[in-house]
Amino acid sequence: MLRYVARRTLYMLLALFVIISVTFFISKALPGTPFADDKLTPQIRKQLYEKYGLDEPILVQYEKYMLNVAQGDLGNSFYFESRPVSQMILQRLPVSMFIGVQAVIFGLVIGMVLGIVAALRHNTLWDTLAVVVAVLGVSVPSFVLGPILQYWLGLKLGWFPIAFFESWIYSVLPSLALSVFVISTVARFIRTEMLEVMGQDYITLAKAKGLSGLAVILKHVLRNALIPLVTVMAPLTIYLITGSLVVEQIFAVPGIGEQFVQSIVVNDYSMILGTTIFFSVLFILALLIQDIMYGIIDPRIRISGAKE
Amino acid sequence: METRHRELDPRLFESVEIDAYEGERIAGPPVGFWKDSWVRLKKNRGALISLAVLVLVFIVAFVIGPLISTHSPYDQNMTQRYLGPTSDYWFGTDKFGRDMWTRVWAGARVSLYIGLLAALLDIFVGVVYGAVSGYLGGRVDDVMQRIIEILNGIPSLIIAILAMIVFNPGIITISIAIGLTGWTFMARIVRGRMIQLKDQEFALASRSLGASGFRVVWKHLIPNSLGLIVINLMFTIPSAIFAEAFLSFIGLGIQVPEASLGSLISDGAGELRFHPYLLWLPSIVFCLLMICFNLLGDGLRDALDPKMRK
Amino acid sequence: MAMNNDNILEVRDLRISFGTYAGEVQAVRGVSFDLRRRETLAIVGESGSGKSVTAKSLMRLLPEANTIFKGGEAIFDGRDLLKLSEKQMQRVRGPKIAMVFQDPMTSLDPTMKVGNQISESLRKHLGMSRAKARERSVELLKLVGIPNAEERVKQYPHQFSGGMRQRVVIAIALACEPQILIADEPTTALDVTIQAQILDLLRELQEKIGTSVILITHDLGVVASVADRIAVMYAGKIVEMGTVRETFYDPQMPYTWGLLASIPLPTADRSQDLIPIPGSPPDMSDPPKGCPFTARCPYAMRVCPTEFPEYTTFSAEHKAACWLHHPMAPNVEPPARVGGTR
Ligand SMILES: Nc1ncnc2c1ncn2[C@@H]1O[C@H](COP(=O)(O)OP(=O)(O)OP(=O)(O)O)[C@@H](O)[C@H]1O
Ligand SMILES: [Mg+2]
Numbered sequence: 001m002l003r004y005v006a007r008r009t010l011y012m013l014l015a016l017f018v019i020i021s022v023t024f025f026i027s028k029a030l031p032g033t034p035f036a037d038d039k040l041t042p043q044i045r046k047q048l049y050e051k052y053g054l055d056e057p058i059l060v061q062y063e064k065y066m067l068n069v070a071q072g073d074l075g076n077s078f079y080f081e082s083r084p085v086s087q088m089i090l091q092r093l094p095v096s097m098f099i100g101v102q103a104v105i106f107g108l109v110i111g112m113v114l115g116i117v118a119a120l121r122h123n124t125l126w127d128t129l130a131v132v133v134a135v136l137g138v139s140v141p142s143f144v145l146g147p148i149l150q151y152w153l154g155l156k157l158g159w160f161p162i163a164f165f166e167s168w169i170y171s172v173l174p175s176l177a178l179s180v181f182v183i184s185t186v187a188r189f190i191r192t193e194m195l196e197v198m199g200q201d202y203i204t205l206a207k208a209k210g211l212s213g214l215a216v217i218l219k220h221v222l223r224n225a226l227i228p229l230v231t232v233m234a235p236l237t238i239y240l241i242t243g244s245l246v247v248e249q250i251f252a253v254p255g256i257g258e259q260f261v262q263s264i265v266v267n268d269y270s271m272i273l274g275t276t277i278f279f280s281v282l283f284i285l286a287l288l289i290q291d292i293m294y295g296i297i298d299p300r301i302r303i304s305g306a307k308e
Numbered sequence: 309m310e311t312r313h314r315e316l317d318p319r320l321f322e323s324v325e326i327d328a329y330e331g332e333r334i335a336g337p338p339v340g341f342w343k344d345s346w347v348r349l350k351k352n353r354g355a356l357i358s359l360a361v362l363v364l365v366f367i368v369a370f371v372i373g374p375l376i377s378t379h380s381p382y383d384q385n386m387t388q389r390y391l392g393p394t395s396d397y398w399f400g401t402d403k404f405g406r407d408m409w410t411r412v413w414a415g416a417r418v419s420l421y422i423g424l425l426a427a428l429l430d431i432f433v434g435v436v437y438g439a440v441s442g443y444l445g446g447r448v449d450d451v452m453q454r455i456i457e458i459l460n461g462i463p464s465l466i467i468a469i470l471a472m473i474v475f476n477p478g479i480i481t482i483s484i485a486i487g488l489t490g491w492t493f494m495a496r497i498v499r500g501r502m503i504q505l506k507d508q509e510f511a512l513a514s515r516s517l518g519a520s521g522f523r524v525v526w527k528h529l530i531p532n533s534l535g536l537i538v539i540n541l542m543f544t545i546p547s548a549i550f551a552e553a554f555l556s557f558i559g560l561g562i563q564v565p566e567a568s569l570g571s572l573i574s575d576g577a578g579e580l581r582f583h584p585y586l587l588w589l590p591s592i593v594f595c596l597l598m599i600c601f602n603l604l605g606d607g608l609r610d611a612l613d614p615k616m617r618k
Numbered sequence: 619m620a621m622n623n624d625n626i627l628e629v630r631d632l633r634i635s636f637g638t639y640a641g642e643v644q645a646v647r648g649v650s651f652d653l654r655r656r657e658t659l660a661i662v663g664e665s666g667s668g669k670s671v672t673a674k675s676l677m678r679l680l681p682e683a684n685t686i687f688k689g690g691e692a693i694f695d696g697r698d699l700l701k702l703s704e705k706q707m708q709r710v711r712g713p714k715i716a717m718v719f720q721d722p723m724t725s726l727d728p729t730m731k732v733g734n735q736i737s738e739s740l741r742k743h744l745g746m747s748r749a750k751a752r753e754r755s756v757e758l759l760k761l762v763g764i765p766n767a768e769e770r771v772k773q774y775p776h777q778f779s780g781g782m783r784q785r786v787v788i789a790i791a792l793a794c795e796p797q798i799l800i801a802d803e804p805t806t807a808l809d810v811t812i813q814a815q816i817l818d819l820l821r822e823l824q825e826k827i828g829t830s831v832i833l834i835t836h837d838l839g840v841v842a843s844v845a846d847r848i849a850v851m852y853a854g855k856i857v858e859m860g861t862v863r864e865t866f867y868d869p870q871m872p873y874t875w876g877l878l879a880s881i882p883l884p885t886a887d888r889s890q891d892l893i894p895i896p897g898s899p900p901d902m903s904d905p906p907k908g909c910p911f912t913a914r915c916p917y918a919m920r921v922c923p924t925e926f927p928e929y930t931t932f933s934a935e936h937k938a939a940c941w942l943h944h945p946m947a948p949n950v951e952p953p954a955r956v957g958g959t960r
Contacts (some may be wrong), residue, residue, distance in 0.1 A: 011454075015461025022467070026474050135606070139598035141550055143557045143570070144591045147577040149586060201724040204679055209790065210712030211740040213704070217739070223729050242465050246557055250577055261558050264473065272473060277464050283463045299774040300728060304778065320921035323945045550709070 001297055008291045013285045019280045023273040024065050074274030079266050085274035089256055094256030095165055096248065097277055100240040103175040107182025114183065115190025119225075120217070123160060130187050137184020141244065142243045146250040148179040158167040163252040174251045178243045182236060189232055200224075230294045237286035241279050345535070348611040355607020358600035367595060369416040379407030381414045382565050390583050399589045402575065406565075412590050415569040418562055419549045419597055421485055426548030427541045429487030434494030435530075435537060441495065442502025443525050449499070456492050464489030465551060472560040482561055486551045494540050501533040535612035542605030546598050553594060569594040620727065626830050627676075627799060633688035634675050641903045642686065647854035649690075653798065658824065658831040660841040660862070661923045662877065663851035664899055669834045670720075672851075673701070677717055678707050694798075705743040709868040709922060713743045716791035722784035722792075726775035732759075733771030736790050743794045744959040758789040781812035788819065795827050802834045817844055838877060842866060847935065850874050853900055853910035855926070860936030870938035871928070871957045875952045909941065917942060917950050 049055045053064065068075065074085035118130030153173060154162035160173050197203060198221055206220045244257030252258070256275065263271035295301040324610075349355055384407035392400045399408035441452040471485035506529060514524050530537075555561035558572030563572075569590045576587030646668045653659050661669050667713045674680050676692055676699060683762040692699040699710065720724045727735060736758055737751035747755060752771065759767035762785040771957035775783055785803060791799055791829060802818065805813035821844055824831055833845060841848055850858040850873065858871045869875055876895035897914035900906055906913070908923035915922065921941050942950050 011457050014462050015458045018458060019462055023470065026470055029474055104347075135599060135602055139546070139602050141553065141598075143554065143573060143577070144595060147573075147580055147587050147591075150577075151580055151587075155581065179725070183933055201719055202727040203722060204674075205717075205719060205725050205787070205790070206727065206738075207679055208677055208711055209711070209716045210708045210743060211738060215742075220727050224727065227729065238463050238465070239465065242554065246554065249558065264469075264558065264560060269473075272470075276470060278548050279466050280463055283466075284461050285459060298729070300776050313733060316921060316944070318946055319922070321919050321941070321944070323917065323948070617720050 004295055004301065005292055008288055012288045016280065016284055018048070019060075020066065020069050020277055023276055024062055027063075027273050029270055032124075052207050063065055063286065066092075069277060074277060075270045077268055077271050079263065079268035079271065085271055088271070089261065089275060089278050092254060092256045093257050095253060096244050096257060098253065099171050099174045099247075099253065100178065100244060101180035102171060103240070106175065106183055107179040108186055110179075111183040111186025112190055115187040116222075117185065117196065118191045119194035119198070126190075130191055134184045134188035134191075137180050137188075140180070141246075142177045142181065143246040143250065145180055146174070146247050148174045149251065165251075165253045165255075174247045175245050176254055177242060177250070181239055181243065185232055185236065185239075188232060189229060190225060193228055197224045208276075224278075227294070227298050230290055230297065233290040234283065234287040238283050239283065254294075318573070345611045347542055347544075349494030349607055352607040354603045358603040359609070361596065362600045362604065364414060365593070365600075366420060366602065369413045369420060369573060373374070373413035374410060376557075377407065377410050379410050381407060381410040381567055383407070390579075392585055399504075400583075400585055402586060403579070407584070408535050408572075408589060411567040411572060412569070412593055415567045415572050415590060416593055416597065418479060418566070418568045419552060419594070421479065423545040423549045423601070425483040426487050426490060429483070430491050430541060430544045430616065431496050431537070433487070434540075435498050437491065438495035438498025439502055439525055439530065441528065442499035443506060443521065445503070453499075459489075459492050462489075465554065468551060468555065469558075469560060472555055477560060478562050479562065482552050482555060485555075486548045490544060490548065494537070494544065494564075496542055498533060500538055502521075502529055504519040505529050505532055512603065539609045539612055542601065542608050546601040549594075549597060549601070557567070569597075624654050625652040625900060626655050628691075628693045629676070630691050630693075632672065632690035632700075634671050635686040635688055637684045637686055638903070643903045644688075644905055645854055645902060646675065648711070649851070649854070649856055651849050651856065651859065652829050653832060654827055655830055656824075656847040658821075658844055660833045660845035660848045661839060662835055662841055662848060664836060666899055666902070667851040668854040668902075669851055670802050672894070673717070673802050673832065673834055676800065677711055677715060678702075678704075679717070689819075699818075709743070710741045712796065713794040714796055715798040715800065716794070716796040718784070718787050718791050718799065718801040718804045721807045722780050722787055723807065725787050727784055728775055730774075731771065732773055732775060732778070732786050735775075736771070736786070736793055739790065739793050743915055744837065754793075755789075758793055759786070761792075761823070762786070762789045763815075764789075773774075781808055781816065781830055784808060784812075784816055785819065786876075788816070788932065790822070792823055792829075798832065799824070799829045800832045800834070803836070805840065806835070806837070812901060813840075815872065816954065820844070826907055838866075850877065852885065853905060854902060855939070857911070858938040860933070864933060864936040868932070868936070869952065870932060870936070870943065871911075871940040872915045872917050872942070874938070876914075903923075909939070919947065 008016040044112060058065075072086055074084045074089070077085055077088060080088070114126075114130045114133065118127040121127055144267050150173065153176075161170050162173065162296070164170060203216060203220055207215045213220070232288075241257075244255060245261055246257070247253070248255045248258035249261050256278075260272070260275045262268075336524065383406065386399070388401050388405040389403055390401065390407075394400065399412055402411070403444040412592060437452065441449045467489050468482075468485040470480060471488075475481045502525075506524075510528055514528055552561055553570030553573070557574045560570075561573070562571055564566035572590035573587060573594065576584075576590060579586045629652070630650050632642075632646055632649040636643040636645060648673055650670070651659065661672065663669055666879075671680065673727045675685075675687075678699065687700065690700065694710070694714070697706075699707070702710065733755045735754060736755035737748070739745075740746045740751040740754055741748070755771050756767045760769055764770050764785055765781060775786070778786065784807075788804075798952070799820075804818050806818065808816060816838060820831065820833075823829075833840070835841060847861050848859065849856050850871070852873050858865060858869065858874045865874065866878065869878055873895075880894050895914060900910050900913065907925060908921075908925050909915070909927055912918045912922040916921070919941055921944075927937050927939045927944070931936045931937045931952050941947055
């Protein structure tokens with residue numbers, strides 16, 4: 001188990017290293033920094049270059065950059081004069097987290113119920129419903145769903161505000177827009193997994209012991225079907241990250257995603273790269289936690305360190 | 309003997325050639341893999357309808373749409389802004405008075421084009437990588453797999469965003485950005501299949517007859533993995549289409565005055581309050597594409613590989 | 619018909635089909651047999667002949683979704699198993715009838731400790747406390763010959779080898795000392811030396827507990843060493859049935875001849891004598907209306923494909939269904955390879 005965790009951690013660190021290096025070299029290759037402005041005198045430009053350390057040899061810059069990033073220093077925003085990127089990110093994190101976590105909780109609950117019912121009532125109306133939701137959920141992206149919700153629940157029915165973030169009620173539509181994909185992913189996953197497990201020999205054996213249908217489901221089917229659900233954690237994290245970019249934009253939510261999109265519009269490169277690194281760390285952490293959790297709940301990995 | 313026997317025609321007890329009865333009982337010629345799959349696919353109504361809709365969208369987007377319209381997707385006409393669907397402008401006009409009908413189909417063309425290009429890249433990078441890794445095995449495979457494991461730790465859409473910032477945004481950049489990050493899944497699947505197949509008898513037989521490694525892979529292993537590859541492509545395509553629309557939605561993809569479904573949806577979302585048709589039309593076409601590709605993918609998976617049913 | 623006191627189970631005219639996309643698959647087409655107290659009845663036959671379906675239908679473990687019950691009865695304890703409610707059936711499974719499956723690698727729940735998998739039925743049917751059930755599971759593991767049982771109950775299935783897992787499955791089946799044990803190819807997935815150990819174990823435990831066993835297999839060697847009686851199945855029907863002695867030394871049906879010719883004799887030079895039966899069994903979604911073996915039978919006559927033959931009785935136990943026993947049929951001697959076993 002320990003070796004397994006160590007190996008996974010190593011890969012994740014390597015991936016992180018690759019990403020940060022890529023962002024660094026990209027930042028060097030960028031077509032125009034804000035300081036390429038012709039209106040600046042060479043004098044001022046030189047001062048600026050010195051201030052941001054842009055005049056040193058590239059490898060020195062690289063080393064400095066890596067060290068800074070390792071300490072959580074993502075540099076200063078080009079656009080909002082010298083405000084630290086990491087501070088700006090952390091400031092906006094709570095709002096994004098709130099909307100994302102709310103969407104995941106809602107999506108997990110509804111998705112699990114739907115998936116379980118669909119599998120237990122295989123080939124009935126419930127099952128069809130789950131399949132339809134699953135296909136719609138992966139086919140209708142949040143940037144289509146968001147405006148639909150805005151139009152229908154916000155403008156037509158007037159139930160929820162359609163923009164900004166002032167109280168909980170403002171979070172409903174953005175979370176809902178994000179959660180449909182979660183619902184469909186989870187429902188589809190659980191349904192497939194349960195149908196698969198229910199066809200296994202060990203379920204027949206459990207029935208052959210004379211256990212009641214409910215006991216078979218609770219003790220054997222669900223246990224085996226839910227373990228692999230851990231593996232949707234990383235994909236869901238990456239979905240929430242990318243989803244937050246568009247959903248926060250649509251609903252004018254002051255979160256990290258909205259800030260990221262704005263920084264693209266104004267070419268705030270240090271902000272873009274910093275946020276990219278932050279997103280990558282988030283994703284890699286999710287991946288790592290996912291792998292470790294899988295190892296903890298699945299005895300096949302916990303004990304022998306590998307799946308058969 | 310206690311059993312009572314009925315009187316029967318003695319001729320019934322003449323012995324007969326076995327073949328006579330064997331011939332009678334053979335159900336029909338054995339059906340090939342692809343034919344068998346097609347039979348199964350035909351039973352799946354959702355997949356068939358999706359296929360038909362996709363073909364239709366293809367024809368309308370590339371041929372009929374532009375041909376039967378007298379407008380161009382780029383001509384601005386400030387006197388005819390926000391027209392709403394009329395008999396002249398079937399899908400209405402946008403805030404610059406541009407014809408939405410032709411713009412939506414131009415966007416659909418971009419989506420379809422991206423989907424196909426991503427599929428090609430998936431084949432050239434993913435299949436080749438997986439085949440090489442799986443067929444060679446040993447150390448090479450080890451290293452190649454470790455590389456994939458590292459790549460899987462990199463959030464691909466975020467990398468695509470960076471690529472779009474560095475290089476000139478445009479259809480080629482988008483395709484490459486999406487294609488370069490999306491192939492690892494295919495590589496894993498193909499590798500797994502290669503490993504499973506390469507020690508089977510037909511491959512061994514072919515190798516023992518002196519066939520080169522390349523020949524074995526190309527003539528035996530790839531054809532036997534084709535079902536799996538096709539299934540996977542059917543899921544690469546909608547995710548590439550999604551990725552392009554996503555990038556265009558946040559302003560990083562196709563640049564004005566070109567149109568993409570993503571950028572049209574983004575524009576439409578801004579006009580929601582007063583001109584909702586600008587959102588509905590591109591959204592409907594986009595979701596239709598996505599739903600059809602996903603349903604067709606599901607159908608193909610069930611048809612080509614019944615065991616993989618998910 | 620009154621139940622014979624010696625019989626613990628009487629199966630009459632069992633018919634089971636499955637609804638599939640290719641049509642109705644008639645897996646079992648009128649199977650009748652008795653199971654005596656404390657005996658071992660072997661059911662043999664090629665793959666797909668309906669052995670497992672017969673067995674699972676007695677436990678009512680066939681998938682509800684596509685199983686079509688066409689008729690028949692299975693009298694156990696004066697009740698028809700096939701008509702019991704699901705609740706009543708749950709009280710039969712485990713303490714009355716238990717089952718061992720073919721593949722030990724997939725028969726155990728990978729996420730549950732072996733001890734708990736044994737305790738489950740003890741607690742449910744015998745009402746044991748957790749501690750008592752645990753104690754008993756250790757005893758059971760010892761009984762089936764697993765060393766270090768105290769440690770082993772706390773382990774997961776993947777920490778056991780195939781043979782050990784099958785022992786665990788047997789321990790689960792025997793936990794409540796059932797009256798009938800159905801073993802569906804319990805040794806097919808194991809290698810030869812382990813096979814012998816498992817069979818010995820089954821026989822030993824049968825004597826200890828006094829269960830009746832239905833042993834399903836396609837290995838006639840296994841039958842010879844453990845069974846009392848044998849039922850030969852072909853295409854969803856029993857084509858010959860008798861004591862092992864009678865059936866092996868005096869087989870009465872060309873399919874049985876073929877089966878016997880296809881097993882290695884312990885004495886003979888194996889490489890020369892094995893004769894597989896040419897051809898393959900019929901498609902059960904459209905079974906032949908006559909004798910299903912006709913297409914592969916070297917002695918086929920015109921009458922064979924027209925109607926399924928009646929059973930001819932040769933002794934109190936021995937009967938076979940074959941047109942060759944009709945008085946009007948020509949006299950046919952079994953082939954030398956089979957005759958040699960006489
Ligand atoms: N759930 C099911 N759905 C459809 N057909 C089935 C099902 N279960 C069994 N069958 C069919 O019923 C027939 C008999 O199967 P069965 O499993 O009883 O064979 P068997 O004699 O046990 O063979 P084997 O020696 O391979 O275990 C086969 O043709 C099989 O395909
Ligand atoms: Mg079987």
